Amino acid sequence: MLESDPSRDFSKHEDPSIAVPCSYIPLPDGPHTRELASARRMPPKRAIFKVFSGVLILALVFAIIIGGRNSDVHANGNALLATSTSSMASEPLRPVSRGVSAGVSEKANHVFSGVEVASFPWNNTMLSWQRTAYHFQPEKNWMNDPNGPMFYKGWYHFFYQYNPHGPVWGDIVWGHAASKDLIHWLHLPLAMVPDQWYDLNGVWTGSATLLPDGRIIMLYTGSTNESVQVQNLAYPANLSDPLLVNWDKYSGNPVLRPPPGIDSKDFRDPTTAWYTSDGKWNIAIGSKVNKTGITLIYHTEDFKSYELLDGLLHAVPGTGMWECVDFYPVSKTSGKGLDTSANGPEVKHVFKTSLDNDKNDYYAIGTYDEKSGRWVPDNPKIGIELRYDYGIFYASKSFYDLHKGRRVLWGWIHESDSEIADVKKGWASVQSIPRTVLLDTKTGTNLLQWPVEEVDNLRLTSREFERVEVKAGSVVPLDIDAATQLDIFAEFELDKEALEMTAQTNVEFSCSTSGGAAERGALGPFGLLVLADDSLSEQTPVYFFIAKGIDGNLKTFFCADQTRSSEATDVNKQIYGSSVPVLKDEKLSVRLLVDHSIVEIFAQGGRTCITSRVYPTKAIYGAARLFLFNNATEATVTSSLKIWQMNSAFIRPFQPGQDA
Amino acid sequence: MKLLLLIFIVQAVLQTIYLPASQGAVQPVAVRLIERTCKQTPLYNVCVSILKSDSRSSKADVTRLALIMVDALKAKATGTMNYIKTLLRGNLKGDVRRGLSSCADLYNAVLEADVPVAIEALQKGDPKFAEQAANDAGIEAKSCESSFSGYSPLTKSNKSLQDVSAVAAAIVKLLL
Numbered sequence: 001m002l003e004s005d006p007s008r009d010f011s012k013h014e015d016p017s018i019a020v021p022c023s024y025i026p027l028p029d030g031p032h033t034r035e036l037a038s039a040r041r042m043p044p045k046r047a048i049f050k051v052f053s054g055v056l057i058l059a060l061v062f063a064i065i066i067g068g069r070n071s072d073v074h075a076n077g078n079a080l081l082a083t084s085t086s087s088m089a090s091e092p093l094r095p096v097s098r099g100v101s102a103g104v105s106e107k108a109n110h111v112f113s114g115v116e117v118a119s120f121p122w123n124n125t126m127l128s129w130q131r132t133a134y135h136f137q138p139e140k141n142w143m144n145d146p147n148g149p150m151f152y153k154g155w156y157h158f159f160y161q162y163n164p165h166g167p168v169w170g171d172i173v174w175g176h177a178a179s180k181d182l183i184h185w186l187h188l189p190l191a192m193v194p195d196q197w198y199d200l201n202g203v204w205t206g207s208a209t210l211l212p213d214g215r216i217i218m219l220y221t222g223s224t225n226e227s228v229q230v231q232n233l234a235y236p237a238n239l240s241d242p243l244l245v246n247w248d249k250y251s252g253n254p255v256l257r258p259p260p261g262i263d264s265k266d267f268r269d270p271t272t273a274w275y276t277s278d279g280k281w282n283i284a285i286g287s288k289v290n291k292t293g294i295t296l297i298y299h300t301e302d303f304k305s306y307e308l309l310d311g312l313l314h315a316v317p318g319t320g321m322w323e324c325v326d327f328y329p330v331s332k333t334s335g336k337g338l339d340t341s342a343n344g345p346e347v348k349h350v351f352k353t354s355l356d357n358d359k360n361d362y363y364a365i366g367t368y369d370e371k372s373g374r375w376v377p378d379n380p381k382i383g384i385e386l387r388y389d390y391g392i393f394y395a396s397k398s399f400y401d402l403h404k405g406r407r408v409l410w411g412w413i414h415e416s417d418s419e420i421a422d423v424k425k426g427w428a429s430v431q432s433i434p435r436t437v438l439l440d441t442k443t444g445t446n447l448l449q450w451p452v453e454e455v456d457n458l459r460l461t462s463r464e465f466e467r468v469e470v471k472a473g474s475v476v477p478l479d480i481d482a483a484t485q486l487d488i489f490a491e492f493e494l495d496k497e498a499l500e501m502t503a504q505t506n507v508e509f510s511c512s513t514s515g516g517a518a519e520r521g522a523l524g525p526f527g528l529l530v531l532a533d534d535s536l537s538e539q540t541p542v543y544f545f546i547a548k549g550i551d552g553n554l555k556t557f558f559c560a561d562q563t564r565s566s567e568a569t570d571v572n573k574q575i576y577g578s579s580v581p582v583l584k585d586e587k588l589s590v591r592l593l594v595d596h597s598i599v600e601i602f603a604q605g606g607r608t609c610i611t612s613r614v615y616p617t618k619a620i621y622g623a624a625r626l627f628l629f630n631n632a633t634e635a636t637v638t639s640s641l642k643i644w645q646m647n648s649a650f651i652r653p654f655q656p657g658q659d660a
Numbered sequence: 661m662k663l664l665l666l667i668f669i670v671q672a673v674l675q676t677i678y679l680p681a682s683q684g685a686v687q688p689v690a691v692r693l694i695e696r697t698c699k700q701t702p703l704y705n706v707c708v709s710i711l712k713s714d715s716r717s718s719k720a721d722v723t724r725l726a727l728i729m730v731d732a733l734k735a736k737a738t739g740t741m742n743y744i745k746t747l748l749r750g751n752l753k754g755d756v757r758r759g760l761s762s763c764a765d766l767y768n769a770v771l772e773a774d775v776p777v778a779i780e781a782l783q784k785g786d787p788k789f790a791e792q793a794a795n796d797a798g799i800e801a802k803s804c805e806s807s808f809s810g811y812s813p814l815t816k817s818n819k820s821l822q823d824v825s826a827v828a829a830a831i832v833k834l835l836l
Binding site: 117118119166168169170171201202204223227229264265320321356357359418419420423569570 | 723762769772777781803804833
């Protein structure tokens with residue numbers, strides 16, 4: 001039997017009546033005068049006065065004693081007023097429009113609300129399985145944003161936000177790795193650490209600009225010793241070192257401080273610079289004013305002194321702080337990437353931002369008029385709408401790969417398990433496989449992302465399955481050896497009769513609010529079950545769901561369902577996804593990169609992408625399986641697939657003798 | 661009579677000076693900020709009582725109010741951790757002991773990971789990590805409660821921590 005609950009001790013401190021001691025007596029005609037009067041026998045008036053004053057003196061003594069304890073109370077009312085209006089100006093609004101994307105909700109791990117959560121007894125076997133074989137991650141500890149990606153003297157360089165001390169965010173430095181092919185990475189020494197007053201509280205995100213004369217400019221955000229966000233300039237200590245191991249910081253740092261009207265904590269993540277015909281370099285920096293996310297543009301010629309331009313590159317009310325903004329051209333015609341400074345009639349410009357308050361990356365396509373410095377979105381009614389990825393994908397950053405003439409995109413993929421599991425396993429976060437980015441010339445209204453072709457070099461053995469029929473309500477096992485490191489390409493067709501017969505509906509489908517793969521419709525869901533075990537007690541369905549709209553037109557949705565991905569209850573169990581454009585005569589197709597605890601999924605050639613973290617307890621190692629499934633009520637689905645086993649990328653520290 | 665009147669007047673004047681101090685913590689402007697901030701959290705009363713009883717809230721902006729709430733979270737977690745350790749020294753049934761050991765791990769994660777991350781993120785100016793850390797603290801407390809198959813000696817503590825986590829996360833969200 002327990003004697004006392006210490007929370008009762010806590011409640012004493014919480015009790016509001018004690019927080020506001022009220023031991024003085026109110027002035028004349030208080031209740032005490034009535035009580036006391038009846039207890040005494042002295043002449044009434046004198047007695048009243050004597051007792052009254054005595055009590056008042058006691059009260060005064062109390063007031064002095066207690067007032068003395070709370071002596072540091074005299075606030076500067078004006079200062080409070082100023083800060084309070086700026087931070088409380090408006091109710092947080094939802095972003096202006098998200099189209100019909102059925103993506104992740106705003107809260108970080110909202111799925112835990114109302115659900116019984118128990119800490120799963122993760123053991124080392126389960127946890128060590130979670131490490132990826134061919135995705136970039138440091139050997140241990142925490143990672144977040146990709147920084148300064150570039151190609152130089154035969155090597156791809158990748159930097160990243162890293163905590164050298166533990167598997168949670170903090171003490172951030174710049175990690176560094178290099179690779180010949182964007183896949184086989186070699187860890188190098190830390191590039192930058194917080195050793196100056198202007199980055200003492202954080203060497204944060206930044207971007208590289210490669211100048212025509214061969215110099216490399218690295219602009220990055222520093223959190224100063226007073227936690228002011230400033231922009232700093234750094235450059236390689238030795239340009240003839242292809243591995244760019246050592247970096248110098250400009251002695252005149254910081255080169256940019258928050259301008260008037262911008263809060264000292266709302267000024268970070270400078271972009272790669274682009275050159276305009278007025279002979280100036282331009283950079284963009286995200287910020288906010290009240291709850292309106294904005295992007296500032298600066299002009300510079302030497303990257304040491306800057307001029308803030310009058311207009312904003314873009315702004316959307318109600319979206320909060322804009323982090324890691326990115327701005328780059330895409331070609332309307334060629335299937336190639338463009339240098340960041342490219343422009344012309346055959347060029348559209350993509351503006352992208354990471355939204356601090358909802359942890360997703362959004363982009364919009366528009367036209368950039370460099371003369372006026374204005375960028376206008378193709379769809380001005382929607383502020384910022386499309387997502388790069390409907391799963392976990394944040395703080396993404398692109399660069400122009402001049403080696404192969406393509407625009408390549410990196411995205412930070414955080415964990416979606418519990419933090420205690422991260423502490424147990426000693427690491428947190430991976431990066432996406434770098435993706436090429438192109439304008440989808442068939443639709444004109446979205447981008448296409450696709451894993452860089454070098455990932456294909458990891459393919460080992462393959463198995464092909466031709467026209468496997470999956471009847472309504474059935475599951476078909478796919479006989480492959482292992483199922484934890486795979487590259488899968490699958491196409492699906494539905495029988496024509498079912499498509500014609502299916503009744504209309506007037507309810508708009510949404511992946512995240514649906515019942516997942518278990519919710520049967522006439523024309524879906526159907527797709528693959530990855531990281532499943534034989535008994536299907538654990539499974540991660542990746543699927544299409546076709547709905548017929550009121551107008552009789554078919555609309556296709558593409559989802560990844562985590563609700564049964566693991567028996568553990570302390571992992572994220574959301575359903576990710578969105579609608580995906582499917583053009584006439586196109587087959588439904590999907591590519592999956594399965595790599596232990598990460599699955600990257602690309603539908604319709606990369607029109608809709610979903611990255612998911614999966615933490616099975618049973619469907620691991622040799623027990624993991626792959627299935628086709630069709631949970632539709634009416635349609636039969638036919639699928640053809642090619643499945644490759646994927647090799648490890650052997651990501652490891654650079655060894656001078658071996659590697660160069 | 662005149663003496664009594666004099667005493668009365670003197671002490672009335674002195675009380676007017678000391679009255680705000682004796683009330684405890686906050687000036688009217690600060691109170692408005694606290695109330696407006698707390699209205700945007702799921703547990704107004706929990707929020708207000710914690711903030712108003714901390715004298716630092718009178719000079720605070722929203723970031724500092726968030727830090728005060730994280731401090732309260734830390735205090736609760738520390739107290740519960742100490743209580744768990746005390747209980748574990750006693751004679752316990754197997755399933756209660758197992759539950760408490762689990763909780764010790766979970767509360768350790770709150771104190772070693774969540775709280776420091778939240779404080780650093782708020783102080784250095786990347787508050788989204790503080791939101792995640794605050795949410796995670798609540799999840800750990802919830803997991804702790806689920807670790808007991810029968811009776812839980814920590815129900816009140818766990819609930820209290822979940823409440824403060826929810827409030828802390830909501831305050832941080834105002835900064836994003």
